[in-house]
Amino acid sequence: MGNQAGGQAVSILSQKYHILVLMGGWANERPVSLMSGEGVAGALESAGHRVTRLDMGRDVAARIAEAAPDVVFNALHGVPGEDGTVQGMLDLMGVPYTHSGLATSVVAIDKELTKQALVPHGVPMPGGRVVKSAELFDGDPIARPYVLKPVNEGSSVGVAIVTDESNYGNPISRDATGPWQQFEQLLAEPYIRGRELTTAVIATEDGLRALGVTELIIDSGFYDFEHKYTDGRTTHVFPADIPENIAALCRHHAEQAHRILGCRGASRTDFRWDDEQGEAGLFVLETNTQPGMTPLSLVPEQAKHCGIEYPALCEMIVADALRHFGTI
Incomplete structure (x- = not known):
């Protein structure tokens, strides 16, 4: 995506910074994070900032310490970039970072x-409750139609809508493809x-x-x-x-x-x-x-x-x- 404005962007910051764009990682949303991060990096470069791109690996703390940026732009999506893990690490390192902090991210x-x-x-x-996936094979946790989704994933990863007409079975079949095969617990909510x-x-x-x-x-x-x-x-x-x-x-x-x-x-x-x-x-x-x-x-x-x-x-x-x- 880079610089959507075209050419050199007019900076709104009073000075230039060394910004490390943290992206990628190993979550389900890795491809999206890489696209987000590359777009952000290009845009910040167009505004005159020095940008370091970092595809997060297990050595992320050492790589950030080596780069010594003024601030980290957190372009990660999903776990562990959005659940407080990376935020806690950056807090311990004393490195400023964008978006929400540890406690907010956990919640x-x-x-x-x-x-x-x-x-x-x-x-x-919506109402609803958290259920163990294994319970779904014994019966519906709430009245159909309802939505099943992982408790802590983003980008609508692993969402299923269970209706009377769905091919999941009634009760849901253990062999039916759905989030119950990926996650031990799911949130069941009434379908709106x-x-x-x-x-x-x-x-x-x-x-x-x-x-x-x-x-x-x-x-x-x-x-x-x-x-x-x-x-x-x-x-x-x-x-x-x-x-x-x-x-x-x-x-x-x-x-x-x-x-x-x-x-x-x-x-x-x-x-x-x-x-x-x-x-x-x-x-x-x-x-x-x-x-x-x-x-x-x-x-x-x-x-x-x-x-x-x-x-x-x-x-x-x-x-x-x-x-x-x-x-x-």
């Missing part, structure tokens, strides 16, 4: 912990009919800013990993063609989730909206603390619609990290 990647944090503050989220919405939030010098609401319209099935990262499988409508009161609620809940969870830099909150139920049909599904920065990613897309070019967005995320760690 936000765990969908059940996220509910425990947000629901008491009035953020609407309706529309897929998402709102990005970025931290600015003046406070939080919800960028708007995108509706995701898919060609078939549901918004899974393939739809997210395959060009042409999903149409992004921004601003979403929804009533203003629903858009305002999305912006409010996204900022609320960002603030309550203690997110930094950028976050993206995903919603399901049953448009037959009005405001009562809007539910937060999850908040992503390290949303994608690929050519198909939603945060850069929303930012661009709001007049924030890609290099400036990357620098805004870096600036928030530097402010948090007291570097600027």
Whole structure:
């Protein structure tokens, strides 16, 4: 993706920094992280910064120490880059880094912990419960239709929608292909009919800013990993063609989730909206603390619609990290 603005970008930071872009790793979302990281690295270079690219291996701490950057841009997705592991390592090393810190990352990647944090503050989220995968072969944990998803994976990895018409069986067959074959525990939630919405939030010098609401319209099935990262499988409508009161609620809940969870830099909150139920049909599904920065990613897309070019967005995320760690 590189410099989307073309040519040399105008830097919004008062000085140039040595920025290490941490990407790749060994999570399911490795290919997405590599695309995010390469895009970020190119954008920061276009703004005049010195950039070191690092595809994370087991020697990550030694490699970062050797590079001695001013700040790490964490472009990892999934475990261990998004669950607090890398954040704790960087905290111990005393290296500033972008996006959310250890405690926030531990909570936000765990969908059940996220509910425990947000629901008491009035953020609407689906009900449901965590179940052992082996229990599914004895009977449904909640009434069909329902959604099964890993407790701590991102990018809709390992999601299954169980309906009366699904070919998983009733009860679910041990031989049926699904997340129960990959994960010991899963979160079972009631299936919410309706529309897929998402709102990005970025931290600015003046406070939080919800960028708007995108509706995701898919060609078939549901918004899974393939739809997210395959060009042409999903149409992004921004601003979403929804009533203003629903858009305002999305912006409010996204900022609320960002603030309550203690997110930094950028976050993206995903919603399901049953448009037959009005405001009562809007539910937060999850908040992503390290949303994608690929050519198909939603945060850069929303930012661009709001007049924030890609290099400036990357620098805004870096600036928030530097402010948090007291570097600027």
